[in-house]
């Protein structure tokens with residue numbers, strides 16, 4: 537895709553500590569995970585159905601979908617439990633100057 541660049545989406549101070557935060561960025565609805573291994577970002581929509589993963593349970597590594605309890609590893613996007621089978625769309629992310637940035 538053309539014109540991709542690193543863009544600020546939220547400051548670290550605004551994140552739910554150890555949890556998932558829903559961030560709307562342009563037309564995208566993102567889930568920002570304050571995980572045990574760092575910050576990760578995915579599209580917030582479950583790959584199984586029309587659920588927002590930000591309403592699910594996050595244990596620091598896995599996000600559990602609130603609708604049918606599908607499970608994803610937020611470090612890779614890998615689907616870990618049925619009925620979720622398709623991996624989560626992860627967004628490249630980094631932290632710079634106290635800001636979470638995504639490459640989109």
Ligand code: FES
Pocket residue numbers: 582583584585586587601602603604605606607618619620
């Ligand atoms: S909508 Fe997420 S597991 Fe069904």
